[in-house]
Amino acid sequence: MATVERWSGLEVRALREASRMSTEEFAARLGVSDRMVSKWEARKDTIRLRQVNQAALDTLLSQSAPDIHERFASLARPLGTVLPAQQLPPPGPQLQQRxxxxxxxxxxxxxxxxxxxxxxxxxxxxxxxxxxxxxxxxxxxxxxxxxxxxxxxxxxxxxxxxxxxxxxxxxxxxxxxxxxxxxxxxxxxxxxxxxxxxxxxxxxxxxxxxxxxxxxxxxxxxxxxxxxxxxxxxxxxxxxxxxxxxxxxxxxxxxxxxxxxxxxxxxxxxxxxxxxxxxxxxxxxxxxxxxxxxxxxxxxxxxxxxxDALLGEQDEADLSYGSRPGMGRR
Known part of the structure; x- marks a missing residue:
């Protein structure tokens, strides 16, 4: 999975095109105005986005489907600001989440x-x-x-x-x-x-x-x-x-x-x-x-x-339902 070291208008446009969204749709996903997105893209690599907008773009990229990631990497890698997955820092210790x-x-x-x-x-x-x-x-x-x-x-x-x-x-x-x-x-x-x-x-x-x-x-x-x-x-x-x-x-x-x-x-x-x-x-x-x-x-x-008790009751209900006459595997 690619990630961006620093977002500029070039990477913004690459992500929008990879997502196959209009400027209005893309802006709505980020929670900004379409005029702001147009400004970023027009300024290309001469604009430095605020941290809050960089974080929003990071989140949008991380939640994108694999095909969007592939298209984005193809469009953005020549720009020199995209890091391939093997260059990412190793994750810190995480709790095992349930x-x-x-x-x-x-x-x-x-x-x-x-x-x-x-x-x-x-x-x-x-x-x-x-x-x-x-x-x-x-x-x-x-x-x-x-x-x-x-x-x-x-x-x-x-x-x-x-x-x-x-x-x-x-x-x-x-x-x-x-x-x-x-x-x-x-x-x-x-x-x-x-x-x-x-x-x-x-x-x-x-x-x-x-x-x-x-x-x-x-x-x-x-x-x-x-x-x-x-x-x-x-x-x-x-x-x-x-x-x-x-x-x-x-x-x-x-x-x-x-x-x-x-x-x-x-x-x-x-x-x-x-x-x-x-x-x-x-x-x-x-x-x-x-x-x-x-x-x-x-x-x-x-x-x-x-x-745990609620989930246990649900499991018992599912088992009871599945054991009714005619409800077995066919």
């Missing part, structure tokens, strides 16, 4: 093993049992399924109760703590405590950010990105936590189940409206349970024992 699809809402969840982690700004050792947490925040599309199943009220910014298609894969926002809790109950999950959430973000060794200790605003959607809105939940591939969990810095604040005082609950992650120092996972924030805003959403968690 992910499962929750049988209720269908969302992928990552296992966070039991053990001690360093919590808070003081890095206090805290032991937690094993649990699963959603790989991505609850999206507008996820929330629409919940509404259809329960009749729950839509977020106030949806037009006539329907989410615009352009943001279906963005985190749902304009939800109160009560809305988030209602979704969690419907999904047979719960909102994570602040400590569960923080361990999923920082890992067992208490890294400052999900990706390590280097302050890199380009790895998340904070105010410095200047995007001015939420982004697709899978955009920041280089910013995932050691457990493979996305958007634990920026994009949208996330409700937790930890009560800070009567009627108020903790929030984690920071948001697209937050300056980078506020998206640090150890930072404290809270709000009234009735609060709703365009930068606040949530994700869910569940004890490992609970999801």
């Amino acid at each position: 992910q499962v699809r929750h049988p209720r809402d269908g969302k992928m969840m990552s296992l966070v093993e039991a053990g001690t982690f360093l919590c808070g700004k003081e890095n206090k050792p805290v032991w937690l049992p094993s649990f699963y947490i959603d790989v991505f925040p609850v999206t507008n599309n996820d929330y629409a399924r919940f509404m259809a199943a329960t009749g729950h009220q839509p977020p106030q910014h949806w037009h006539r109760g329907k989410c615009p298609e352009a943001v279906l894969d963005h985190p749902v926002v304009f939800v109160t703590w009560h809305d988030a809790t209602a979704y969690a109950e419907w999904a047979d999950k719960e909102l994570p405590t602040a400590q569960l959430w923080e361990k999923a973000a920082r890992g067992a060794h208490g890294d400052t950010y999900p990706w390590g200790n280097q302050p890199t605003p380009a790895k998340c959607n904070s105010r410095e990105s200047r995007i001015g809105s939420t982004t697709p939940v899978s955009r920041y591939h280089s910013g995932v936590s050691p457990y493979g969990v996305y958007d634990l810095c920026g994009n949208a604040w996330e409700w937790c189940s930890t009560r800070s005082e009567p009627g108020r609950y903790e929030l984690k992650a920071g948001a697209w409206t937050s300056p980078f120092p506020r998206v640090v996972p150890a930072v404290f924030n809270d709000a009234s349970a009735e609060m709703l805003d365009d930068d606040t959403g949530f994700r869910c968690a569940t004890p490992a024992t609970a999801i």
Whole structure:
């Protein structure tokens, strides 16, 4: 798999052509204007893209299909900025990730093993049992399924109760703590405590950010990105936590189940409206349970024992169904 050492307008055009997208389609995937993409391509190798845009291009390239990679490598290799796979630095030590699809809402969840982690700004050792947490925040599309199943009220910014298609894969926002809790109950999950959430973000060794200790605003959607809105939940591939969990810095604040005082609950992650120092996972924030805003959403968690039991019940149901008369292999 090829990678780019430094993106210029030449590599941008090569990726767009390899993806066989129009300027408008390509810009939409990156979350920028089509005028900006045209400007990059017109400036060719005389323009130096901002880090946040280089990170977005890295993510788009990494998520592209193999045939797009082949076409891109063929177009970009003569430019001298594409590194072949054998020149990539060896990956650092990674946790063995276990992910499962929750049988209720269908969302992928990552296992966070039991053990001690360093919590808070003081890095206090805290032991937690094993649990699963959603790989991505609850999206507008996820929330629409919940509404259809329960009749729950839509977020106030949806037009006539329907989410615009352009943001279906963005985190749902304009939800109160009560809305988030209602979704969690419907999904047979719960909102994570602040400590569960923080361990999923920082890992067992208490890294400052999900990706390590280097302050890199380009790895998340904070105010410095200047995007001015939420982004697709899978955009920041280089910013995932050691457990493979996305958007634990920026994009949208996330409700937790930890009560800070009567009627108020903790929030984690920071948001697209937050300056980078506020998206640090150890930072404290809270709000009234009735609060709703365009930068606040949530994700869910569940004890490992609970999801293992649910998956076990599903396996038993499948076996029972397969053992009915006439349901054997033919």
